[in-house]
Amino acid sequence: VKKPSVDDTTPSPPKNQLGMTAPGPRMNATFVTLARNSDVWDIARSIRQVEDRFNRKFNYDWVFLNDNDFDETFIKVTTSLVSGKTKYGKIPTDHWSFPSWIDTDKAARVREEMKEKQIIYGDSISYRHMCRYESGFFFRHPLMLDYEWYWRVEPSIELFCDIDYDTFKFMADHGKKYSFVLSLYEYVETIPTLWDSVKTFMTKHPEHIAQDNSMAFLSDDDGKTYNHCHFWSNFEIGNLNWLRSQAYIDYFNHLDQDGGFFYERWGDAPVHSIAAGLMLNKDELHFFNDIAYYHVPFTHCPTSEKTRTDLKCHCNPKDNFDWNGYSCTSRFFEVNNMQKPEGYDKQQ
Ligand code: GDP
Ligand code: MN
Secondary structure, three states: OOOOOOOHEEEOOOOOOOOOOOOOOOOEEEEEOOOOHHHHHHHHHHHHHHHHHHHHOOOOEEEEEEEOOOOOHHHHHHHHHHHEEEEEEEEEEEHHOOOOOHHHHHHHHHHHHHHHHOOOOOOOHHHHHHHHHHHHOOOHHHHHHHHHHHHEOOOOEOOOOOOOOOHHHHHHOOOOEEEEEOEEEOOHHHHOHHHHHHHHHHHOOHOOOOOOOOHHHHHOOOOOOOOOOOEOOOOOOHHHHOOOOHHHHHHHHHHHHOOOOHHOOOOOOHHHHHHHHHHHHHHEEEEEOOOOEOOOOOOOOOOOOHHHHHHHOOOHHHEOOOOOOOOHHHHHHHHHOOOOOOOHHHHO
């Protein structure tokens, strides 16, 4: 075997000069990832896929946030993979700790009980800080203040289809503020009193509730009880100015005061979803059918064969979760009088 000599090897082109950058202006947008240093190889896989399927054409920035300092390996690996600028932020301690009004003994007893009941992450303090941070603080981090739009990416996700258009511009052009690809039912044990807290918020702040809201997505009895439907927030493309609005901040502060991030295990997915469902109008929400996505253990894969071949998808349509009884996406389509995509009926 002939070993390649120095002359045989082509020098790799510099970043962003690969001749595949999409023309036109960019939105004021960034990817955002909350991660630990130990997540480096799992986030590397996610970034590689996001770049190959989308961002090599758009070169958007990527903000990384952590409750600790990022180490050299994390910074080196992620910077080399992202085609846009990378930024690394440390989370201020008061955004990642028990607020003064929380009884930490009571919170500890809850963790013990949840551990016995084997509720997922039930005994974890850091998971609770993470959920509270994603619910109420990431959009206010100084590095995020420069941006209007975000796309949240977690470690170990997959993207299965090409995304050939600017998803941020799509959101702006169509008046969208929040979007999802997968929806499901939350574990009741993690949020027993969340809806009670939401109901007192609605009474206290009727001015924040949208006229044409999606209550029918969240409740089967016109708001009396929560049906546990939520958008899966490990994927989100959304508007940061909405999260920074008085309405959302009042909502988060109200929930935070009630203590359920620590006395229960409220997740950022139901917290964001309920906010989007009640404080945005229906037409401000978007389901990205063409973003094929996996986060353990669920897959969104377009049912239409034409979509899959046009977008060079590599997901198995049999793995699609949307039209399964445990998904809330059918309900979303019904609430919005939307026609289900081609091929959905073969999957029920
Ligand atoms: P799951 O998807 O609900 O199973 O939770 P993950 O373990 O994926 O955590 C959600 C997100 O928060 C991921 O982006 C993690 O990298 C991040 N994350 C979770 N716990 C911590 C933590 O203690 N510190 C930091 N910096 N990030 C965390
Ligand atoms: Mn995850």
